[in-house]
Amino acid sequence: MTRVLAAAFLLVLSLAVPARAHVVEAGADLRVTQTFGAREVTFVIAGVSSVPAPLRVSVQAVDPTSLEFALELRSLADGSRSTGSVRVGQGPAALPARHAGPYELRVRAGDEASTIPFRVLVPVSAPWTMAMDGAFLVTGLLVVGGVLTSSRSRLLVGGASASAAVAVALMLLAPHLPAAQPEGAAPVAEAGRPYAQGRYSTLPARPATGAEFTLTLRLTDGGTGRPVDDLTVHHEAPAHLVVTSEDGAVFRHVHPLRTAPGVLAVRLRVPQPGRYLAYAEIERQESGGQLVSGSFEVVGPARPEASPRETAVPRLTPAAPVAGSPVTVELGAEGRLQPWLGMSGHLIVRSEDGAHLAHAHAASALRFTLTLPAPGRYLAWVQYATGGRLVTRSFTMEVDR
Ligand SMILES: [Cu+2]
Known part of the structure; x- marks a missing residue:
């Protein structure tokens, strides 16, 4: 009997280790x-x-x-x-x-x-995980004690069986039991926050082509008017800012610096005068994602772009995309893909009039699926990292009704 229990104990112990590994989420980079x-x-x-x-x-x-x-x-x-x-x-x-x-x-x-x-954040064990560990320990001690003393005492066998039962029951229930809040975690607030209101400005107020300027986004809470300072890191950044010239010839995907609570700023330099459209993707804590858009003007003569524009010829399925139904966009990369912002590829699509902006991700090859809301012409940019450089390639898509 004790031999059977010992074997059962070892089997359960071997199963128990992987079952507990996912309980702890703090400690990640x-x-x-x-x-x-x-x-x-x-x-x-x-x-x-x-x-x-x-x-x-x-x-x-x-x-x-x-x-x-x-x-x-x-x-x-x-x-x-x-x-x-x-x-x-x-x-x-x-x-x-x-x-x-x-x-x-x-x-x-x-x-x-x-x-x-x-x-x-420091991982903390929930009380039930300690109870489970304790039950395994007691079972183990009783079984080992029984084997060593060759005892068949009813009390020993009964005690080992009972503690094994408790340990196994807790292990089986583990997926349904609450994990402990890690030490250092923020108190859980009510779900959902008001929209952030965004205001873009440039310094100088009228940036010139070819000269560095600072684009600043000030975020205020739509309810209280206070600075929004609770952005969560999503896709490896607190904010993803896409800036394009109105005609789409100039494209920047940047990650502004937090210079004060609710203030995000990034230095840019663009070669072409005219109106620029800015879209910031943000996520407040315990809230969904939000796109904050705006525009600014650049003056001066057109200059050559510092890095020449690369284009792409993607394969679309269906070949003639239709508004409101998914289209799959596939591209070949010239080398092995390295992760960039946690993904192998990013596809950013803007409607020609600037009313819509979409952002899709590819998990392995450069294959993206997205649905565009309205018919018309869309400007698209694919970004990925390969061979130690970040590549941006552009193309356009016509979407039928
Ligand atoms: Cu980004």
């Missing part, structure tokens, strides 16, 4: 992409499993660059600070984090800086 000096860099803040711990911060880029960043980590709980520096593609900086909870990481290169709010 946070990846935040930002546009610095017209380059896309991704800060990686490694997850921690306990505190105090060194918080490891590294920075990656698809395009080769040797940007160096000064880092300052500040705890919003007690105001303690630590500093360091990190270079693109090199080993991480280790900044001490004394406890879980809200922090700000300020990253600076030259005269550009961004302050990234985030939380250090």
Whole structure:
């Protein structure tokens, strides 16, 4: 009897390990992409499993660059600070984090800086997982004790059976039991927040072709009018900003820096005068995604684009897309795809009049499925990373009614 129990115990133990692995979600890396000096860099803040711990911060880029960043980590709980520096593609900086909870990481290169709010979360076991571990431990001790003493005492066998039953029952119920909130998590608020109201401005007020200017987006809460400072990182950035010239000849997909609460700013340089359309994709905590659009004017003579425009000839299925039904867009990449913003490819589509903007993702090959709302001409850009560079290729699509 004890041998059978011992075998059953080992079998259950072997099953129990993978079943628990997904309970803990804190401890994962946070990846935040930002546009610095017209380059896309991704800060990686490694997850921690306990505190105090060194918080490891590294920075990656698809395009080769040797940007160096000064880092300052500040705890919003007690105001303690630590500093360091990190270079693109090199080993991480280790900044001490004394406890879980809200922090700000300020990253600076030259005269550009961004302050990234985030939380250090530490996994916590739910009480029932401790009960399950305890029951497994008791079963194991009783079984081992029984084997060693060759005892067939009813009490021993009964006790081992009972604790094994509790452990197995908890293990089977595990998917339905609540996971513990990680230490340092934000209190759960009511679901849903008002829309953010966005206002775009440029500095200087009338940017000139070929000259650097700053595009700023100020976000205010549609209810209170206060700055919106609760953006969640989605697709590896708090905000994805698409800027296109009205005719679609100029396209930028950038990740503005948080220069103050509710204020996002990015430096741009465009070759062509005229009206530009801006669309920011954001997500407030406990809310859905939102597109914040606006426009600005650029003056001056047309200049050649710094990086020549690449075009693509995609395969569409159906070949003549229809408004309101899905179309699949496929492209061949010239090399092995590297992940960019967590995906192998991004497709951004704008209606010619600027009224609609769509953003689709490809998980493996460059294959996207999307539905366009109205007939007409659409301007499209595919973005992916390959061979150590970020590629943007454009094409147009006609959508029938
Ligand atoms: Cu983006």
